[in-house]
Amino acid sequence: MGDLLNLVMDVGPVPMQVGACLVVDAGPGFSLGEARRLIGGRVEAVRRLRQRLMPVPFGCGRPVWVDDPAFDLDNHLQIMKCPAPGDVRALLDLAAQVIARPLRPGRPLWSITLVTGLDGDRAGLIVCFHHVLADGIGGLAVLGSLVDGAPVPSPMPFPEPAPSPRRIAAEAWTARLRALACLPRAAAALGRAVAELGPPAEAARCSLLQPVGPGQRLETVTTRLDDVRRYAHAHGGTVNDALLAAVTGALHTLLAGRGESVPELVVSVPVSIRATTTSDRLGNRIGIMPVRLPAAGPLAQRLERTAAATRRGKAVTSGASTGLVTSLNRILAGAGLLRRLLDRQRLIHTVCTNLRGPREPLTLNGATVTAMIPISLTRGNVSVVFSALSYAGTLTITVTADAGRTPDLPVLLTALHGQLAAMSRGTGRGNYSRQLCDQGCRRSHRRRDRRL
16 A cells, blocks of 8 residues: 555655665776676566556556566666766765656666766765655665675566456455455554544644755765664664654754744654565555654753654554555545645655664675665655665765755754764763663663664
């Protein structure tokens, strides 16, 4: 159902696409040609990367994934040179262009761009996929299948024939009959969905809510993951809670600079409802958790209040709301009203996604991946969004902003740096987290932090 939601939501000038940018310490022995050959071979291990969405006859449900008999790697894998001066800033500008460019329907919905011309003997890898292909955890699984150490693909028949219209219709009506038999449970599920979304409450009016265009600006802020974790645990929260407190505090500073006072911000937090995933079981399984969070006041107090708010939200977030939201959005899309709604919504101020990446550095064709940068796009009237990814001890936060709506983006970045720096300073004061570590409680901390 989450896959269908992402198809329905793909309206407006910004496609429903996400991705990541990898920086590789290429060195003199690194061969782009060999890297291309290696990636091409590993694509065969992920069947979904060679599948396309096939529309079904009217009345037979949603599109189905089928093998693409015309699959051609050259349609998805390209090599580009990074514009001068070849630094990370130029790489991010290129990544924003690549990921904001709509993928061609009728083909497998992904692309990989190998980037040459970076300074310091480095190379880049821009991975882009439509959100219908996978959620964030699924995207990490795809990346994991492309780097060194991934399982060697076993031979599989390809392409398998697409199901016949008769079979599609039979399966659709069988599913409908099963749904009728489950109506009592469906009523209970509807109740859980309503509880998960909570009572409708308008987000405060502010300049964060402005219809966005296709121009996207990417900036990154990095910090030590351990510093954030210790500070979060000292105040009864997780890394995700600390991230949310930093984001809302930075947005408060941005709005104050614009002459606006918004003491509370509503943040949409995607919550995965599965423990793990693999590259052969992708798709989307997330719950929708809008959380009203404090934006003003001391960082420590805001973090504690944020942790309490997310605990309450997670207690009722099971993914049940996805079906309800999908049904409502399909009705609006059919009436031609969905884009209008997205451009005028007053339910959330921003989106903040947080993913746990590999703890140890990865390699690609023998070269070390020195950085993994997550990328989400702004859509509707949400002019600034945040995506975070931990990798090899570093937490990277990507701030994506509408280029025309956020000329004061440096103010936001400086404020976010300040929030994270305060957390780093707070870890060295002999505080409660240091005492817990001295008492041998690191293991319990790790268990608690799995709730990211």
